[in-house]
Amino acid sequence: MASSVITNEEIAKILREIGEYLEMEGEAFKPRAYEKAAEAVEALAEEVREIYKKGSLKALENIPGFGVSITEKVEELIKTGHCRYYEQLKKKIPVNLGELSAVGGLGSKNIKRLYQELGIRNLKELEKSARAGKIKNLEGFGEKSEENILRGIEFLKQSGGRFVLGLVMPEINGIAQQLRNLKEVKKLEVAGSVRRWKETIGDVDILAVSNKPKAVMDFFVSLPQVARVFAQGETKSAIKLKNGMDVDLRVVSENSYGAALNYFTGSKDHNVALREIAIKKGYKLNEYGLFKGKKPIAGRTEKEIYKALGMDYIEPEMREMVGEIGFAQKHQLPKLLDYGDIKGDLQVQTNWTDGVNSIEEMAIAAMSRGLEYIVITDHTKRLAMTGGLDEKRILKQMAEIDKINLGFRVKGLGFRILKGTECDILKDGSLDLSDKILEKLDVVGVSVHSLFNLSRKEQTERIKRTMNNPNVDIVFHPTGRLIQRRAAYEVDMDEIIKIAKKTGTILEINASPERLDLRDQHIRMCVEAGVKMSVDSDAHSISHFGFLEYGIAQARRGWAAREDIINAWPLEKMLNFLKNK
């Protein structure tokens, strides 16, 4: 039989849909089991088919949430591309679950009823029935339900449902600040996936302390950005913004603030695990606190809750149910890289190629953000559309950098501009600049900007070859993905990490909000393998240095400590490390 090339995304989708079908059947716990397995697959850095290829059934069973039954079904999917169990379920209720359950407010139970009573199978048919006024006549549905469905469809059409964090963060911060400015608000924090710095978010959860919640809620639902109000109560309100993003606001008492912050920060699975631990200790944990019977044990701060549960405090970026609970119980959590730890930026573009600002402008902007140095890494000639540098122009740029540095020294500024490149990797893994030039640079970064469709083997070999070049220091944005726009190219990251360790090559955590490349699971693999990384803004203008924060957050999501990130080290130590490659 032809071997199938099913991806993790496809496997997760099928597992999740099996869960939804089982929910329609009224099963109580199986749906959650399938959902958990789907989440585990999505969190994997490695393709499930590769795990199976290497370790067969045994290796699959080691995936969290995979028992006998799910392992069997996933094996079938890998081998044949089909799962008979899934297809049987699908035959009974042949609907496009992905489409329909993306409609807000519409769950499995109602999807089933809409199919059985109106024959609705997909978004288009749902819209048609809703517009024809057929849904409101069903028992249990009504005018409002029908309206909500239509609005849900409208939203899906324009947004796709999730937002890239870095693109919506300014608006979120703006709303949070307006709320903080109210005299009725004593304390306020953005929780949820925003606080965990997930790369994309589905909605925003804001938490506040106030003794006049009604005034806060009234202000919140009448913000000018509000497109509609879903719910307005004393403790909880929910709105949709004009850009399509949902925002929830919860108001709690001071005594519950820590418990609520913990609860609304999630992740959901992390919270479930905490509650289970609470139960085992004879407590009950909810958003109001940790209780023994009716007696409150903890709740004002998150720290006291973790402590009462016998654990160390867990940073929000780690709360993804990827082993953090066990480490916290054993008091073995790493001390994460901090937001103030980055001393310099190793990838900066200027107006010599596709950047907006001059070398000097970029340097001054970096300085004003508290950085001690930047590396100028303009593109090379193969990237013709950016005006990439050839040997002659990069030599000229190096002279220019010397001149600016001299000017800084004269003024008594300690800031340094280093010479570098973002050199294109050619098809065969050779480079777009000669070794003679590369030798003269302080930092050599290399990037794949072409031939994204090479086979996994060719792409991996291509990048490996550059890493074996002693002049190459860093692989920039190692997987090439653009969040929500372009998938990563096929590359064997296990192998890349192995070679990085062997050759002392740095792998970049590109902080640009649409890249965040390496992704969190790959960072964790590097940390475990002892491979060093850098956090770079990839700035193309002076405002882009602000991206570093997203890169630091990403590093923290991958459990990186200061010693894992070379541009968190003193400059001389970093340069020595690169020299000794």
Add this chain to the structure above:
DNA sequence: GCCGTTTTCGGCCCGACTGTTTTCAGTCG
């Protein structure tokens, strides 16, 4: 269907709000 300091059977997180209902199911996080 998974899982194990409650361990191979019997549990599995908990509460707010809505909409359509006279007491609750569905959805969400």
